[in-house]
Amino acid sequence: MTDQPHLLVVDDDARLRSLLQRFLTEAGFRITVAADAAEARAALKAVAFDMLVLDVMMPGETGLELVADLRARRNDVPVLMLTARGAPDERVAGFESGADDYLAKPFDPRELAHRVRTILRRAVPVPNAVPPQKGPIQLGQRWFDPDRSELRGPDGTQRLTGGEAALLGALAAHAGEVLSRETIAEALGTPDAGERAVDVQVTRLRRKIEPDPREPRFLHTIRHKGYVLRPGP
Known part of the structure; x- marks a missing residue:
């Protein structure tokens, strides 16, 4: 379906990348995958993705560096970061770089799908999601x-x-x-x-x-x- 949100999944672990692609596809998303930041950049130039699911620790440019650079370039694509380290300082580092949310590995695939949907709802405002205002x-x-x-x-x-x-x-x-x-x-x-x-x-x-x-x-x-x-x- 053309109205399915299109996600770019970036992870250097081929097995996890394949699992993420399969599960998120079954959850109703269109998925493109990339093995590292360089592949992700090439994909971003070609496609306007609805969201990135991005591993933190990758060889070469890290996920933190990639999202920080995207924000510096005024690219506001929503980003969910994945990491094997879930300490509070690590989560804060993710938010400081410009990520919208942060999920520690290992994670329940159902929680991943829930986080993705939550971020996408924020990215596309829902009518009457907040009390009506009298104007700007x-x-x-x-x-x-x-x-x-x-x-x-x-x-x-x-x-x-x-x-x-x-x-x-x-x-x-x-x-x-x-x-x-x-x-x-x-x-x-x-x-x-x-x-x-x-x-x-x-x-x-x-x-x-x-x-x-x-x-x-x-x-x-x-x-x-x-x-x-x-x-x-």
């Missing part, structure tokens, strides 16, 4: 449109990753209200990622909405409670 929300010289998950300003439309758009959408839906890190993680679809992963996403978002991320005007930290978005000119 002003953040200085930029405006966030919750219905389109777009951040617009004098320099045009600012590209947001799926995670950044979900975070800003959740905060915008409750503008002026303090949201705990746990609530935000649920809204992002990553409840087990940990508080530091939420902090990383907030840091990345501030770089795009704040005139000076070191002195936030709009996205404030409320100590021991969480975060609050306070729109304004």
Whole structure:
């Protein structure tokens, strides 16, 4: 079916790559595979994938390096990273590089499919997924449109990753209200990622909405409670 999400699976382990291709195909996705970052780059030039499922540790360019470079090039394709190391610091490193979610090996294939679907839902906003807004929300010289998950300003439309758009959408839906890190993680679809992963996403978002991320005007930290978005000119 042409409306099946098209995933690029990148892993240097041929056996795991084959298993991922088979399972994700059975789960209803179209799959292209690549053995390393170089093959992945070639595939990305030829096809607009809906999502990447990307191994962290690969010979040559690592998955972390690849996704960081994609983000630097303003490519916001959703990314789920796979790794044999699931320590909190490893997960945070994945989010810092620009990944949308992180799954440690070994994993249940059903959980993998669930994570993929969750990320894809975030990437394509669902009508009425958040409470209706009265219009775009002003953040200085930029405006966030919750219905389109777009951040617009004098320099045009600012590209947001799926995670950044979900975070800003959740905060915008409750503008002026303090949201705990746990609530935000649920809204992002990553409840087990940990508080530091939420902090990383907030840091990345501030770089795009704040005139000076070191002195936030709009996205404030409320100590021991969480975060609050306070729109304004």
